[in-house]
Amino acid sequence: MISVNGVVKSYGKSFKLEIEKLELKKGLVVTLMGPNGSGKTTLLKSLLGLVIPEKGKITVDGNNISGESDYRNKICYMPQSSPFPPNLKVKEIISITRDIRKKQNNYDYELYEKFGIESILGKKAGALSQGTRQRLSAALAFMFDSEIVVLDEPTAGLDPYSSEILKARIIKLKKAGKLVLLTTHIVNEVSELSDRLVFMLDGKIKVDRDSFRTPGGNGKEFREMVSKLFMENEPAKNI
Amino acid sequence: MSALKAGIILAAMCLMLFSESRSAVIRVGMSGKFTDVADAVNSASDGDRIVIEKGIYFVSGLNINKKIILEGEQDAVLDGSFLKEIITVTSDSVIIKNLTLRNSGTSYVSDLAAIRLENVKHCALENNVVENSFFALYLSSSSDCKISGNRIAGNSVSESFSGNGIHLWKCSGVTISDNTVSGMRDGIYLEFSTNGEISGNTSFGNLRYGLHFMFSEGNSYTSNTFRNNGAGVAVMYTKKITMNFNRFEDNWGANSYGLLLKDIDNSLIYGNVFSGNTAGIYAEGTNRVNILNNTFEKNGWALKVLGNCYEDTIRYNRFSNNTFDVSTNTSKNANLFLNNFWDKYKGYDLDNDKKGDVPYRPVSLFSLVVERVPEAVVLTGSFLVELLDAAEKIIPVFTPETLVDNSPLIEERGR
Amino acid sequence: MNLRKIFKYFFSDIIRSKWIPVYTVLLFALTSGIIYFSRDGQKAFISLLNIALYLVPLLCLIFGSVYNYNSREFVEMLLTQPVTRRSVFLGQYLSLGLSQTAGFVLGMILPLFIYDFSINAALLLAAGIFLIFIFNGFALLVSNMVNDKVKGVGILIAVWLFFAVFYDGLMLFMFYYFADYPLEKTTIIASSLNPVDVARTFIMLRLDMSALFGYTGAVFKKYFGSGAGIYVSLLILHLWMIVPSFFASKKFKRKDF
Numbered sequence: 001m002i003s004v005n006g007v008v009k010s011y012g013k014s015f016k017l018e019i020e021k022l023e024l025k026k027g028l029v030v031t032l033m034g035p036n037g038s039g040k041t042t043l044l045k046s047l048l049g050l051v052i053p054e055k056g057k058i059t060v061d062g063n064n065i066s067g068e069s070d071y072r073n074k075i076c077y078m079p080q081s082s083p084f085p086p087n088l089k090v091k092e093i094i095s096i097t098r099d100i101r102k103k104q105n106n107y108d109y110e111l112y113e114k115f116g117i118e119s120i121l122g123k124k125a126g127a128l129s130q131g132t133r134q135r136l137s138a139a140l141a142f143m144f145d146s147e148i149v150v151l152d153e154p155t156a157g158l159d160p161y162s163s164e165i166l167k168a169r170i171i172k173l174k175k176a177g178k179l180v181l182l183t184t185h186i187v188n189e190v191s192e193l194s195d196r197l198v199f200m201l202d203g204k205i206k207v208d209r210d211s212f213r214t215p216g217g218n219g220k221e222f223r224e225m226v227s228k229l230f231m232e233n234e235p236a237k238n239i
Numbered sequence: 240m241s242a243l244k245a246g247i248i249l250a251a252m253c254l255m256l257f258s259e260s261r262s263a264v265i266r267v268g269m270s271g272k273f274t275d276v277a278d279a280v281n282s283a284s285d286g287d288r289i290v291i292e293k294g295i296y297f298v299s300g301l302n303i304n305k306k307i308i309l310e311g312e313q314d315a316v317l318d319g320s321f322l323k324e325i326i327t328v329t330s331d332s333v334i335i336k337n338l339t340l341r342n343s344g345t346s347y348v349s350d351l352a353a354i355r356l357e358n359v360k361h362c363a364l365e366n367n368v369v370e371n372s373f374f375a376l377y378l379s380s381s382s383d384c385k386i387s388g389n390r391i392a393g394n395s396v397s398e399s400f401s402g403n404g405i406h407l408w409k410c411s412g413v414t415i416s417d418n419t420v421s422g423m424r425d426g427i428y429l430e431f432s433t434n435g436e437i438s439g440n441t442s443f444g445n446l447r448y449g450l451h452f453m454f455s456e457g458n459s460y461t462s463n464t465f466r467n468n469g470a471g472v473a474v475m476y477t478k479k480i481t482m483n484f485n486r487f488e489d490n491w492g493a494n495s496y497g498l499l500l501k502d503i504d505n506s507l508i509y510g511n512v513f514s515g516n517t518a519g520i521y522a523e524g525t526n527r528v529n530i531l532n533n534t535f536e537k538n539g540w541a542l543k544v545l546g547n548c549y550e551d552t553i554r555y556n557r558f559s560n561n562t563f564d565v566s567t568n569t570s571k572n573a574n575l576f577l578n579n580f581w582d583k584y585k586g587y588d589l590d591n592d593k594k595g596d597v598p599y600r601p602v603s604l605f606s607l608v609v610e611r612v613p614e615a616v617v618l619t620g621s622f623l624v625e626l627l628d629a630a631e632k633i634i635p636v637f638t639p640e641t642l643v644d645n646s647p648l649i650e651e652r653g654r
Numbered sequence: 655m656n657l658r659k660i661f662k663y664f665f666s667d668i669i670r671s672k673w674i675p676v677y678t679v680l681l682f683a684l685t686s687g688i689i690y691f692s693r694d695g696q697k698a699f700i701s702l703l704n705i706a707l708y709l710v711p712l713l714c715l716i717f718g719s720v721y722n723y724n725s726r727e728f729v730e731m732l733l734t735q736p737v738t739r740r741s742v743f744l745g746q747y748l749s750l751g752l753s754q755t756a757g758f759v760l761g762m763i764l765p766l767f768i769y770d771f772s773i774n775a776a777l778l779l780a781a782g783i784f785l786i787f788i789f790n791g792f793a794l795l796v797s798n799m800v801n802d803k804v805k806g807v808g809i810l811i812a813v814w815l816f817f818a819v820f821y822d823g824l825m826l827f828m829f830y831y832f833a834d835y836p837l838e839k840t841t842i843i844a845s846s847l848n849p850v851d852v853a854r855t856f857i858m859l860r861l862d863m864s865a866l867f868g869y870t871g872a873v874f875k876k877y878f879g880s881g882a883g884i885y886v887s888l889l890i891l892h893l894w895m896i897v898p899s900f901f902a903s904k905k906f907k908r909k910d911f
Contacts, residue, residue: 048734050911072736085728087671093731096663100656100735537696560697612829614841617855617874620700622708623822 001026001179002047002148007056009042017042017203019056024181026147029174029193032183033226034200040183041080043200044150047181048077060148073101078141080152082133086126090117090136093125094143101144114165115139130157138162142169149173151182167193187226199229268292268315276301276309276317283307291315291338299344303328303335311338311367319343319353319372327355328362336365343372350402352377356384364389374402375423383412393422395446403428404445407435407455415440422446426468429455438462448473448499449490452480460485471496471516478504482511489515496521497538500528508533518543519561526550536560540606549573557651558582558601562619565601565642568610572642576601580648585632588649599647602638604631656737660745667728668753673717677754681705681761689769696861699774702766703857706782707850708818710758711789715810718750718793723803730911743903747794751787758782777860781853784891788849789814791899798905821848838873849894852887 002024010016017039024030032040045051047058049065049072057064060071084093094117112118115135120128128136134157141149149170155163170180170193180193199207207229265279265287266272273279276298279289288308295316300323303309309326316339319325323344326335333356340353352374356362359381366388369375375391378384386405395401404420407413410432417439420426426442429435430453437460442449449465450472452458459481465472471490474480480503487497497516498508502524512534513519519538520530525548534557535541541561542553546569553574558564559582578594579601586597605624608615618624631638668674684705692698725746732742759779766775792813800806825844829837845851859878877883 045911049739050730050733052908052910067738069736069738072734075734077734079730079734083727083730085667085725085731087667088728097731097735099659100732100737608826608829612833612837614837615826615829617841617845617851617858618822618825619858620703620707620854621822621851622704623819623826625704626819627826 001061002181003059004043004047005057005059007043007046007053007058009046009051009053015039015042015203017046017053019043019205022198022205022208024179026179027174027177028195029170029180029182030196030198031194032181032198032200033185033187033229034206035230038200039203040200041152042203044077044152044181044183047150048072048075074147076141076144076146076149078137078149078151078154080156082130082137084125084128084133084136086124088125089121090123090125090128091121093136094121094140097140097143111139111142115162131159131162134158135162138166138169142173146178148179148181151180153183153185155184155186197226199226262286262288265289266292267296268294268312280305280307280309291317298325299323301326303333304330306330306332308334308336309338310334310336313337315339316341321345324351324355325353325372327357328359329357331360332362333359334363334365335367336363337367339368339370341370341372343374345373345400350374350377350406352402352406355379356381359384363387368392369404372402374406375404375420377402377406378408378410378413380409381413382410384410385414385416386418387414387416389418391418391420391423395422395424401446403451404442407432410435414438419443420445420449425449425451426465427451429453429458431455433457435459436461440464441466443467445469451475452477456480459483464488465490465497467491468495470494471498473499473501474503474506475499475501476503478506480506481509482507483509485511487511487513487516487519491515491517493517496543499523500525503528507531512536513538513541522548522551524548528552529554531555533557534559535564539563540566542601543567544574545569546571551575552577554578555648556580559651563603563606563609566606566610567602567639567642570639572639574642576642576644578646578648579644580651581644582651584647584649586647586649593649594646595649599644600632600635600638600642601644602642603628604637607637657741657744660732660737660741661749663728663732664725664745664749665753667725668721668749669756671721673721674753674757677713677717678757678761681710681758682765684709685762685765689765699766699770699778699861702762703778703781703854706758706762706778707785707854710754710782711785711817711850712811712814714754714786714789715793715814716807717754718790719797719806719810720803721750722746722794722797723806726911733911739907740903743794743906747790747899747902750790750794754786754790755783758786774857774861777857781857784895785849785853788891788894788898791895791897791902795898795902795905798902798909817848817850821851825851842874842877846887846890849891852891856887 004019004022007019034040042051046053060074063071065071115138117136117139120132138154141151154166173180197209198205265283267276267279267289269292271292276291276296280301280303283289283305285306288310291311293312293314295318297320298317299319303326317325319342321342321344325340325343335354343353344351353369353372354364355377357379360383363385364376369389369391371394376386376389391404393401401424403425404423405415405418405427407429408431411434413435415427415435415437420442421444424446426445426449427437428451432455435458439462441464443466445468447469448471449468452474454476456477457479461483462485464486466488468490471487490497496518497513498520500520500522504526506528508528508530510532515537518540519535519542521543523545528551530551530553532555536559538561540563541558542565544565544567546567551574553576555578557580564581564583581599581601584595584599586595586599588595604627685702688698688701729742763775763779793810796809797806800809845855856878859875878887
């Protein structure tokens with residue numbers, strides 16, 4: 001459903017994203033991992049059109065996304081630091097998003113309730129704490145029942161309760177046959193959810209594995225593998 | 240001795256009364272004795288009064304050579320049929336009044352006029368209307384005549400094919416008052432004419448000058464209005480001219496000015512208003528002229544004083560809303576600027592004597608640039624130009640060092 | 655279709671910020687102050703012209719760029735939605751231009767119209783609108799090219815100085831050093847190329863200042879007053895409006911967030 005072919009994006013001389021080939025299919029939870037600066041966020045932003053690659057082709061459901069915008073109806077995105085316009089109220093942010101997406105579905109009360117959105121509707125985004133912004137961001141990502149959900153470090157800064165809800169939502173989406181693409185640093189978290197691991201290093205895909213979870217196992221193999229990868233590549237930072 | 244003198248005067252007065260009572264009134268028109276003006280004039284003798292009734296009379300080349308009064312009733316029109324001069328006066332003491340004269344002949348060779356006074360004294364032209372004539376009232380070598388209350392309207396389109404409204408050539412002591420002249424080449428023109436008094440006239444919409452002096456000394460003109468003429472008023476090659484309480488308005492155009500002074504000495508310009516002219520006064524070769532108590536407002540340049548002007552005094556004038564107050568083409572100044580009110584003056588008056596404590600330099604840097612390169616005018620109003628002008632006012636480098644009002648007035652005098 | 659929505663979001667966002675009210679009140683205070691304190695209409699008009707020609711573009715550059723820097727999150731949020739970059743750019747550009755035009759009209763043109771309803775006020779309005787859109791184009795161009803806010807605003811102040819001061823300085827320099835050459839054509843071309851100069855020359859000539867300037871003025875008047883000059887000036891103003899904003903949009907379309 002998403003296919004990335006020969007994508008190159010560089011920032012100066014210090015960083016270069018090079019993805020030869022990456023295919024992401026429906027009904028899976030795919031986790032992007034890798035040290036800081038390995039290109040995870042750049043890859044996600046390329047899928048969303050926020051970052052424009054120099055070379056290569058990205059297609060969503062077979063359609064080239066370059067210069068297109070309609071395909072984003074199928075994608076919901078939860079950015080890393082949830083940068084909302086500070087002078088907009090939460091309800092305005094929600095209504096703008098709904099307005100553009102032409103989704104007139106009713107409020108997902110469960111989502112509102114669980115992420116505690118109802119109580120902050122009248123507040124300005126600038127006045128929200130980092131955790132609250134993340135909750136809002138998560139709520140927006142799940143609000144539209146979209147085919148693809150892209151989550152950049154979703155649990156960072158999120159309280160444990162909200163994290164659990166988030167995970168539950170991810171599983172729900174997966175069961176509904178949607179594609180979930182997420183990045184994280186926390187190995188435990190993903191081992192429970194992920195169907196596939198993409199490990200990135202210096203802008204390239206180092207490891208791309210699926211079916212790592214042995215039936216009935218608890219993901220031990222996976223955890224060990226990831227720990228090893230981190231240890232090998234950035235021992236000082238990521239133990 | 241004095242009794243004898245008194246007796247003679249008495250006798251003379253009796254004679255005058257007697258002759259006056261003997262003078263005839265000759266009527267021209269439907270109910271008159273004559274239907275032709277020329278016939279009436281031919282039959283008249285000195286002292287007669289010819290009254291022309293309402294109607295249109297074709298008159299051309301009529302010569303008045305006797306001391307008569309030619310007078311029109313309402314709507315009495317003398318039409319010259321574009322042939323020759325309508326009336327030529329060759330006798331002293333002729334009075335022509337209340338007539339409408341139109342369609343004089345036009346000539347490239349001679350200055351044909353509606354009425355010409357040729358070498359006469361004590362004549363009067365009063366309250367006539369002159370329309371569509373080459374020259375209107377032409378006085379040649381005449382003296383002590385009076386031109387008043389006439390209304391002259393031409394429809395000139397080109398300078399070379401049009402004449403002047405009131406034209407004086409080698410005249411003296413002529414009074415020109417309360418006339419209105421428009422649409423001619425020059426409204427009022429004086430050449431080699433002296434001691435004239437020109438007052439209360441309105442001269443507007445003439446092709447060239449509203450008033451034009453050449454080689455004419457000792458004249459004065461007061462309380463006239465010169466508006467919207469091609470080039471304004473020109474006073475050239477003369478001296479001892481008094482110019483008081485006139486209004487010079489809206490003489491606006493590429494080569495226009497309110498008052499052009501060229502080679503003129505020892506004159507007075509007092510209490511005039513110069514408003515909306517391209518240049519209020521343009522002075523060239525002007526010496527010992529006092530320019531006092533005038534108002535200069537909304538002109539492009541209030542004063543353009545060229546380098547060949549000496550010992551002029553510019554004092555107690557009011558300058559406001561002019562694009563440029565004073566401009567000159569020299570770095571030296573031989574004239575006195577003192578106690579004027581300048582609206583652009585930004586100084587202060589600490590000793591409260593109503594005079595600014597800081598000198599005012601009326602020549603702006605930009606006016607010098609424009610003087611040198613006329614194309615620079617496109618920068619008028621530019622922020623840079625205002626910055627440079629402000630800087631130059633604080634530290635003068637380029638503007639004439641001595642062209643300065645050392646004691647500018649701080650308050651506007653009553654308008 | 656989305657453009658209208660995006661314009662609406664940006665416009666309501668801009669007019670809600672303190673900028674536009676402050677801008678409007680500032681212009682209103684200046685305009686009514688000038689009208690009130692100067693007794694002469696023409697003089698007041700020339701002061702107002704200076705505000706429209708110099709202050710308004712400066713405020714445009716600063717406001718337009720600062721807004722663009724500050725609305726980065728908003729832009730980013732919009733871009734994750736199914737909208738084209740083109741409509742986000744146009745929405746931002748038009749709402750910046752129109753909100754400032756609204757402030758300009760309320761703060762400056764309205765009091766001027768009340769005081770003196772004339773062709774002058776209409777010309778000032780036209781000049782102001784052109785300059786607002788032209789300089790907002792520059793503001794977006796530079797702020798989309800330079801990510802550092804301080805640097806961007808610095809560059810824009812240099813842009814303003816160039817159009818408001820240095821360009822005329824160069825012309826003055828030319829007049830000074832080439833005084834002996836015929837400069838009419840060069841002057842017409844030079845003053846047609848700077849949008850601030852075009853606006854100023856056009857209005858000054860309409861005020862019949864040309865008569866001040868003898869033969870030269872007549873040449874300018876003929877050029878700017880006749881059909882060809884008007885069309886060429888309008889064309890150049892349009893180019894100034896289109897070119898910087900075109901490059902700003904190109905830059906925006908390739909920009910990474």
